[in-house]
Amino acid sequence: MNDVSTPELPAARVTFHDVRDLVEFPPALLARTEADLGPFMDGAASIIEAVRTEGDAALLRFARQFDRVTTETMTLRASPEDFDRAFKRVPPDVIRAIEVAIDAVRRFHEAQKPEEMWMKEIHPGAWAGDRVLPIDSVACYVPRGKGAFPSVTIMTAVPAVVAGVRRPIIITPPGADGEVDAGTLVAARLAGITEIYKCGGAQGVAAVAFGTETVPRCLKIVGPGSPWVVAAKRLLSTRIDPGVPAGPSESIILADDSVNGALAALDLIVESEHGPDSSAYLVTSSEEVVRQALESLPGHWSEMEPGRAAFSRTVLTGPRGGVVLTRDLDQAIDFVNAYAPEHLEILVKEPLGILGRIRNAGEVLLGPHTPVTLGNYMLGPNAVLPTGGAARTASPLSVFDYMKRSSVAYVTAAGYAPLARHAHAFALYEGFSGHARAVSPMRDQLLLF
Known part of the structure; x- marks a missing residue:
């Protein structure tokens, strides 16, 4: 039917896209926030120049300006006492969850880690192979602007330690009190990193690209961030390796008529609540799933924290989110491959049966018991994933991102x-x-x- 409409929602209607009669998907439907960094590039450039010329002074000024730090006594590096206090502030059940997550992520990346060196006889008397070594210094970026993310700390810090990076550090925006989020401090110490600096945004990227009086220069930066972070990474790509292109969150929930639309909507909310610059779509050929999802969303939002519900509403009623109705599952899969999402959750009767047809996705989560939430926290594979369509050519953050290879030959x-x-x-x-x-x-x- 072509007259599917959404129920009235607070402030707006959920965006509905009927693509059943289309031969090609509209470019606007595939666009993301970081597709147009024009509004951020000039501002990021001026911030970068200030950090390059002023160093710590610029970082402290930007902490007051952008992070709304009110204290005049903020230090740029977290102290051992900061770590100790964090373990007293974080609830025991959260510390235990962090420990379980670290164990899973560590075991996954240890299994992923390549052997240090291999050689094979290519011709009689001629041997060639690879020697794999860790990068000397890597900055792990942990965002904070729209929340606290010890999970990102785990995903960026653990593979750095597993890889054997000589100097892994963390940079993260400070809170208004000038302190690092307590959960981030706990996760960092448990992961094996105790060098944390309080600088985020474009200024944080600039700090590790150039180095300041306090913040060390690093060879590479990894981790997700806002369009400001993405813009700074692009501008500084000749000074520092920008790593996996990880911008604002995005997801596709791919569903057939075997799933309850309210369940699909539940998982649609997950990435849409990250912030208003996120992207999230439910893609299905089932009109009944569409109806159930649209009817259930207001109820889901009403049970959420108001700020996160507002983010989700903004995304799902805006130009980069909502519901996509396709003519069949084949067209739905075509949309997934064209979009190349960061997260793909497959809610179909036989998810393994279509996995082989998915070519472009940063992460593929199979079945109704594998929601994005588990992928973000507990399963082991890295949740720092390529965004903005980069999943067509890029891969999830891995132990390989903290290592480099040298070819070795002997005749x-x-x-x-x-x-x-x-x-x-x-x-x-x-x-x-x-x-x-x-x-x-x-x-x-x-x-x-």
Whole structure:
């Protein structure tokens, strides 16, 4: 039916997209916040320049301006006493949840970690392989603007420690009291990182790109952030490796008629409550699922914390969220692959049966007992995922992001001669006389000395 409409909701209607008759999906339907960073680039550039020239002074000024820090005595680095106090402030059940999550994430990334070195005989007497080493320094970015995220601390810090990064640090915005979130401090210490600096946003990215009097310069930065963070990473990509492109949260709930639409709506809310710049869609070919989802959303929102409910409403009634009705499951899968979501939850009768048809998704969660919430916290795979369509070419944050490879080769005296003849022919064809001389009879003569 083409006249599906949404019930009246507080302030607005849930956005409804009927794509059943379309051959191609409208570009606006696939767009995300970070697709147009124009409004953020100039502002980020001026912030970056201030940090580059003023260092700590700029970070402290921006903490008051952007993070609304009211204390005049804020220090930029968290102290050991800050960590100790955090363990007294965080409830025991939350500490235990952090411990369980860290254990799962650690075990997953330890299994993912490659062997330090391997070599294989490629030709007789010629061996080649890889040597894998940790990056010397990595900054883990933990956002805070719309909440506190010890889960992001876990996802960024644990693989850094597993990989063996020599100097892993955390940067995170301070609260109004000038302090780091207590849960973040607990998660960091339990993960094995005790170097935390109070700077977020574009200024935090600039701090680790250039280094300041207090904040060390790092070779790489990982972790999700706002469009300001994404803009700063792009502007500073020649100064610091920006890592996995992880911007505002996004998700697709893919459902068929085997699921209750109210359940699909429950999971649709998960990523939409992150903030007004998130993106979230329920994609289904079932009109009944659409009806149930739309009818249930106001009830779900009424039971939520008002601020998070407002974020979710903004997303689901705006241009980057809502419900997409397709003509069949095939078109729904096509939409998923075109969108390339950060999180994909598959609520269909046989989720494993369609997994092979999913080409583009940062994370795929199968079945009604695998909600995004579990993926964000407890399952082990990394929840820092490519956003903005980057899942077409990029992968989730992993232990590999904290490591780099060097190719290693070794040729024996017996293996050298036949390879040298072929290399000599290659070099002459490509016009490199110096290359050719290095594998000419002259080498054999010099090796006699």
